[in-house]
Amino acid sequence: MKTIFIKNKRIKAAVLSLVAATCMVAARLPQQSTLPPGDPDNGGLTTPDGFETVVVADSTGQARHIVVNENGDIYIKLRYYGKGERGGTVALRDTNKDGKADIIKNFGQYKDEGGLANGVTIHNGYLYFSSTLVVYRSKLIPGQLLPDEKVEVVLRDDHEHGDHWHITKPMAFDNKGNMYVPFGAPSDACQDMVNSPGGQPGSPGLNPCPDLEKHGGVWKFSADKLNQTQKDGSLFATGLRSIVGLRWNSDDESLYAVVHGRDNLHRLFPDLFSSWQSAVLPAEEFVKLKQGSNIGWPYYYYDQMKGKKMLNPEYGGDGKKEGEGSKYQNPLIGFPGHWAPNDLLFYKGDQFPERYKHGAFIAFHGSTNRAPYPQAGYFVAFVPFKNGAPAGPWEVFADGFAGVDPIINVSDAKFRPMGLAEGLDGSLYITDSRQGKLWRIMFKGNKKSFGPAQLAAMEKHKQLAHIRTPDEVKDNLDAETKLAGQRVYNTYCTPCHQRNGLGDGSRFPPLVNSEWVTNDKRRLIEVVTKGLEGPIEVLGKPYNDLMPKHDFIKPAEMAQLLTFVRQNFGHMPDRITEDDIKRVTKKQ
Known part of the structure; x- marks a missing residue:
């Protein structure tokens, strides 16, 4: 090989700059040859043809949300425990690049605000993670798996409430130094939780709803200011009962959320709502939030079959009355009730076929309260996106987590998809909240030929019992109950x-x-x-x-x-x- 010596400094600088830029781009472009092989059984999942899945880890603990660092290190927030410690976080590293984590370490001990934790993300060189009541952060150290042992409190929920409130603290960050955090509400529709805990049949909702003053919405805070409480922030959007999945989309500089709808329509109002209506209603809402958005809780819910906001029975509704529902913001998509959308991810990578770029993945954790009908959800969906709105019907992207169909009891499901993250190479990571399994989905097929045939095969999954709308008579599991x-x-x-x-x-x-x-x-x-x-x-x-x-x-x-x-x-x-x-x- 002939060596060329460059004497002109300007030309040399330009060449070196070009080489450096080329190397940087090459490092970021997904190379199929550098991707690890998928597991022979595809990790137990069904995905469109051309995709392969490798199980990164089998049992991290009750895994919730996940984030992947630029060097490939993975951080997972655990719901309860990390090696016996309440509310831990787990870090994973794959040192030999075979797709399997060979270093798994737990960290993060905070005894004051334990269970039901969810959020974890990386922002400005810090790992942000949360318990139910506190958002923390620790400095990430280049080359080191675990972050700095110094833990700083960014936000503390200083309200008095029990753990039954929907107060989990996922976080989203914009590019202007702001952090967005939801403060969920406790009840189905703002019932009196002091004198009638949990709501009694026929109990009215409080009007006006006092919970909306400090709950049932998303608040905006400084991303870097420490020791904040809610009074340091400002209300960004309201009328949101419970949010676990929250994301900032850099494509249109907007905040998005997937919202858990209310429960107990039949239990609380058996004369107005059948058990079938209670199983499929109200919708789980996929919403785009802006300053001042009002989604309607607790006064209204969204009926995905009618395509309208309906008046809640606690405020005089009967499943037919619309009231002033048209005044409230409708969702981008209303998914069937109780699917439990627990994470949301906008895909930015180049590894997957072009149709997935800018689209939204949604992890449906799965219902618990659809009885006497089978439970539903337990899969990962995809929503094509263009110009800040869905560009087509939602699709089944990954299925097979539960391992059974129909799912009669939650415990029948082998796994429950929970958190979503994208690696720098464009791989999609999915956590499981039951055993702590972690999957990595990669595309190995021909991107040019990927299209209708692969999608049609996944479309058939919509007819499975854990996804389709149940038949009111044939799918009623209590039809033969005698006792x-x-x-x-x-x-x-x-x-x-x-x-x-x-x-x-x-x-x-x-x-x-x-x-x-x-x-x-x-x-x-x-x-x-x-x-x-x-x-x-x-x-x-x-x-x-x-x-x-x-x-x-x-x-x-x-x-x-x-x-x-x-x-x-x-x-x-x-x-x-x-x-x-x-x-x-x-x-x-």
Whole structure:
């Protein structure tokens, strides 16, 4: 090879600059030869032809949101635990580039604001991560996997409320130094949570809703100011009950969110809404937020089948009344109810076929409260995007997480997709909240020939029970239920504890072999009739949520219900009688 010497300094500088730029571009361009091989079983997932999936890690813990650094290091926020510590974060590194993480380290110990954590992201050289009440940050150190041990508090939620509030703290950052954080609300539709915890059948909503003063919206803060509380920020958008997935889209410099709709239409208003309506309504909303946006909660919900905002029953609605719903902002897309959209990602890379660029991936964590119909969601969708709006119908991009269909109980699902992240090479990463599995999806096919045939194969997944809208008669799982106690249980208890009594694996505890079921009958009756709030332990695991009181259930039905629970989940041969119920409730 001949060596060329360049004497002219200007030419030499130009050549060196060109070489450097070329190397930088080459480093950023996805090279299929540098991508690791996919797993033989595609990681257990179904994706469009041309994509391959590798499992990066099998069991990181109850994984929530995820971010990938420029050097490929991965950071995952855990919901509860990191090596026994409450509310940890886990860091992963693949040193030999085979696609599998060979270094996995937990870090982040903060004992004051534990469970139900979600958010993690990288901004201006810092790793931002959150618990339910606090947004923290730690400085990332070049070449080092773990961030600086110094942890700074960026934002603290200083309100008084229990863990049943939808107060998880995902974060999004714009390019002007602002951080956006949601403050969720506790109830279905602003019911009185003090005198009627959890809402009782027929309970009206408070009007005007006092929760909207400090909750039910997204607030804007400084991204770099420390020790902020809500009063240091400003209200950006309101009428948003619960947000877990929040993203800033640099394409149009706008904030987007996927919003969890309300629950319990049939349980709270059985004369107005059927169990089928309660299973599929209201919509999970994909929204574009701007300063002053009002999405309508708690007064209105979105009906994806009617394509309209409808008046909530707590404010006089009956499923037919629109009221003044047209005054509120409609979503970009209304997805079927209770799919639990828990993360949102706008794809910026070049690895995937061109049609995916600028589009939105949405991770549907899956429903818990569709009984007596099968649970739904549990997949990752894709929405084509153009000029700040959907450019076509939503698609099934990745499926197979649950491993079963239909999904009768949450515990039947093997995995539940949760967090989304994009690597510098354009790979898509997906976390699982059950066992902490982590997938990396890569495109290895021909981008020019990718199109209708590959998409048509995935379109068939929309006919599976966990995605399609259930048939009101044929898919009703209670059609053959004979036991009176089981019918009562399926109506009021399955949304949290599931048909098999195993709970949802995180928020709601199991009933099977639980000491709360098998021990003192009096305590079981009191819990159901009076409700329960605050930290408890069930089978050695901590829980901290709200068990609403069910004193509206008639003593005879309550006796049937608790007898079914004791016999079916606790293997207790004795019965709970109507007199047992009356003796306990008279003393309350």
